[in-house]
Amino acid sequence: MTTTPAPPAISVTGLRKSFGEHVVLAGLDLTVPTGTVYSLLGANGAGKSTTVRILSTLAAPDGGSARVRGHDLRTEPDAVRATIGVTGQFSAVDSLLTGEENLLLMADLHHLPRRDGRRRVAELLRRFDLVDAAQRPASTYSGGMRRRLDLAMTLVGDPQVIFLDEPTTGLDPRSRRAMWRIVRELVSTGVTVFLTTQYLEEADELADRIGVLHHGRLVAEGTAEELKRLVPGGHVLLRFADPTSLEDAERALGTSSRENGTLALRVPSDGGLRSLREVLGRLDDRSIEVEGLSVRTPDLDDVFLALTGQPGTEKVST
Amino acid sequence: MVTAPSLPGPAPAALRFHPLRDSATMSRRNLRHMLRYPSTTLLLVGMPIVFLLLFVYVFGGTLGAGISEGPGGRSEYLTYVVPAILLMTITSTVQGTAISIAMDLTEGIIARFRTMHIARVSVLTGHVVGSLVQAFLSLAIVMGVALLIGFRPEAGLGGWLATTGFLAVVTFALVWLSVALGQVSRSVETASNLPMPLILLPFLSSGFVPTDSMPTGLRWFAEYQPFTPIIETLRGLLMDQPVGHHGWVALGWCALITLGGYLWSRKLYGREHPS
Numbered sequence: 351m352t353t354t355p356a357p358p359a360i361s362v363t364g365l366r367k368s369f370g371e372h373v374v375l376a377g378l379d380l381t382v383p384t385g386t387v388y389s390l391l392g393a394n395g396a397g398k399s400t401t402v403r404i405l406s407t408l409a410a411p412d413g414g415s416a417r418v419r420g421h422d423l424r425t426e427p428d429a430v431r432a433t434i435g436v437t438g439q440f441s442a443v444d445s446l447l448t449g450e451e452n453l454l455l456m457a458d459l460h461h462l463p464r465r466d467g468r469r470r471v472a473e474l475l476r477r478f479d480l481v482d483a484a485q486r487p488a489s490t491y492s493g494g495m496r497r498r499l500d501l502a503m504t505l506v507g508d509p510q511v512i513f514l515d516e517p518t519t520g521l522d523p524r525s526r527r528a529m530w531r532i533v534r535e536l537v538s539t540g541v542t543v544f545l546t547t548q549y550l551e552e553a554d555e556l557a558d559r560i561g562v563l564h565h566g567r568l569v570a571e572g573t574a575e576e577l578k579r580l581v582p583g584g585h586v587l588l589r590f591a592d593p594t595s596l597e598d599a600e601r602a603l604g605t606s607s608r609e610n611g612t613l614a615l616r617v618p619s620d621g622g623l624r625s626l627r628e629v630l631g632r633l634d635d636r637s638i639e640v641e642g643l644s645v646r647t648p649d650l651d652d653v654f655l656a657l658t659g660q661p662g663t664e665k666v667s668t
Numbered sequence: 669m670v671t672a673p674s675l676p677g678p679a680p681a682a683l684r685f686h687p688l689r690d691s692a693t694m695s696r697r698n699l700r701h702m703l704r705y706p707s708t709t710l711l712l713v714g715m716p717i718v719f720l721l722l723f724v725y726v727f728g729g730t731l732g733a734g735i736s737e738g739p740g741g742r743s744e745y746l747t748y749v750v751p752a753i754l755l756m757t758i759t760s761t762v763q764g765t766a767i768s769i770a771m772d773l774t775e776g777i778i779a780r781f782r783t784m785h786i787a788r789v790s791v792l793t794g795h796v797v798g799s800l801v802q803a804f805l806s807l808a809i810v811m812g813v814a815l816l817i818g819f820r821p822e823a824g825l826g827g828w829l830a831t832t833g834f835l836a837v838v839t840f841a842l843v844w845l846s847v848a849l850g851q852v853s854r855s856v857e858t859a860s861n862l863p864m865p866l867i868l869l870p871f872l873s874s875g876f877v878p879t880d881s882m883p884t885g886l887r888w889f890a891e892y893q894p895f896t897p898i899i900e901t902l903r904g905l906l907m908d909q910p911v912g913h914h915g916w917v918a919l920g921w922c923a924l925i926t927l928g929g930y931l932w933s934r935k936l937y938g939r940e941h942p943s
């Protein structure tokens with residue numbers, strides 16, 4: 351007997367979805383191995399939430415197929431629901447109940463025995479730093495507290511595949527880091543996480559693989575390192591004291607672009623010493639004073655902007 | 669096609685649904701809302717009480733003289749109008765049901781429930797049970813006020829039991845209808861306006877004045893709309909008088925409304941939600 355390789359946690363082929371004339375997903379393919387973090391990037395309106403809603407059985411695709419832990423979304427939605435946990439982009443807590451009651455409600459709906467349920471709820475309240483607020487109605491929570499409660503509710507049932515739609519939007523840096531830590535802990539126990547985010551730093555920190563969604567398809571996919579290699583985003587940033595030097599330098603260097611609204615110039619460069627010396631040499635030759643200089647290697651922002659055009663492209667046409 | 673490889677996932681037993689248990693959980697949630705915000709219940713029960721007092725003390729003297737061959741007057745009108753006020757208590761409660769369903773939908777909590785492996789109908793039955801309890805609390809309060817200002821029903825124990833059962837049947841029907849209305853509404857405002865016809869229908873029935881005092885077209889409508897047989901049945905049960913065919917017509921309407929409301933609600937709950 352041969353051992354069959356474990357099926358991926360999520361596998362999607364040719365997923366399509368339109369709203370009227372508006373094509374949002376035009377044949378999405380992706381695979382997420384069990385126990386890994388997959389991060390979906392995309393501009394506003396790219397279809398990230400639509401993807402999450404389809405994969406979490408909230409919306410039906412127009413075409414294509416998807417499996418979650420081997421269960422077909424279309425024919426076995428119940429089996430899918432039994433294995434997933436979802437924290438949507440917008441809060442899904444009962445604001446009339448207290449934080450603790452919200453969590454106990456989840457425990458009851460997962461049919462946990464009363465004592466186990468209470469223990470689990472107490473543990474989650476601690477883990478999400480909500481102990482002090484546990485007895486207050488969720489309507490009095492701050493945005494970040496609601497977000498934490500939202501995720502805590504998702505974890506009550508020990509889901510094996512977790513969908514997080516922009517989990518850290520609106521969180522302060524400390525809470526964001528706490529959220530990252532929790533995601534890493536979950537993954538270390540074998541849970542699969544599918545997350546969307548606007549923060550490329552977040553994808554860089556957490557994701558094993560990153561997909562960039564644009565015009566209804568993945569335009570790039572890979573590890574953060576692989577994606578960064580795709581774009582020549584490295585540059586030297588030169589700052590000048592006055593507009594005249596800026597203009598002179600622009601003429602001297604040719605291939606450069608201004609940083610909007612500042613006296614700074616962005617010159618493409620691999621960040622190596624040789625190219626740096628050359629840039630400075632040219633400026634020296636013309637006695638142009640440089641006030642300051644910084645070197646930047648490409649990051650995911652560059653990848654994102656290069657692959658998806660201008661940020662804020664809302665309209666997808668196919 | 670090969671069969672899917674077996675997974676270390678949940679055993680089939682974990683896929684079993686527990687509609688009763690889930691409905692009980694959801695009902696507890698709705699009752700908790702009600703207890704935590706009693707002002708909602710008070711507001712909903714306030715309206716029928718205001719109408720009761722208004723109709724009895726402001727219009728009652730005049731209307732009472734017009735409703736019958738008897739001595740007429742305020743106390744006779746009180747007897748006449750109580751069934752309509754009880755019905756109004758129910759419609760007022762179910763307006764609250766529609767609002768709380770719409771609120772759930774805007775809150776996104778229902779989206780969460782829809783991604784969970786729970787008996788789907790339990791979200792709705794939770795609201796239904798919560799509203800039934802709320803309606804009976806309100807009905808008890810309104811009946812208390814009516815008794816306080818001099819309502820003297822003739823019903824014996826059997827009559828009271830029948831009245832209670834009948835009120836439950838009517839409430840059940842109207843709650844299911846407004847569970848659907850709450851779902852079609854895209855906002856809390858719409859949800860509070862959509863059940864308006866339910867609030868108005870008692871006025872266009874035999875509830876406040878006998879139908880034969882109405883102009884022809886209106887009379888025709890009043891005689892054939894469901895609230896007239898419901899009110900006449902209540903009147904008969906409370907005053908220990910024969911209910912006649914009204915009882916069957918009323919029960920028929922209730923069955924129809926329950927079935928329609930339930931099926932419509934289930935369909936709406938199953939559909940895709942935009943947010």
Ligand SMILES: Nc1ncnc2c1ncn2[C@@H]1O[C@H](COP(=O)(O)OP(=O)(O)OP(=O)(O)O)[C@@H](O)[C@H]1O
Nearest residue numbers: 369374392393394395396397398399400401664942
């Ligand atoms: N129910 C709907 N009806 C019509 N259009 C919709 C609906 N839901 C989403 N859309 C459209 O589909 C597109 C993708 O929406 P989606 O919410 O998936 O984007 P997103 O990538 O999550 O964006 P954001 O980063 O702003 O959250 C948008 O243009 C949106 O207007």
Ligand SMILES: [Mg+2]
Nearest residue numbers: 398399400439
């Ligand atoms: Mg989104």
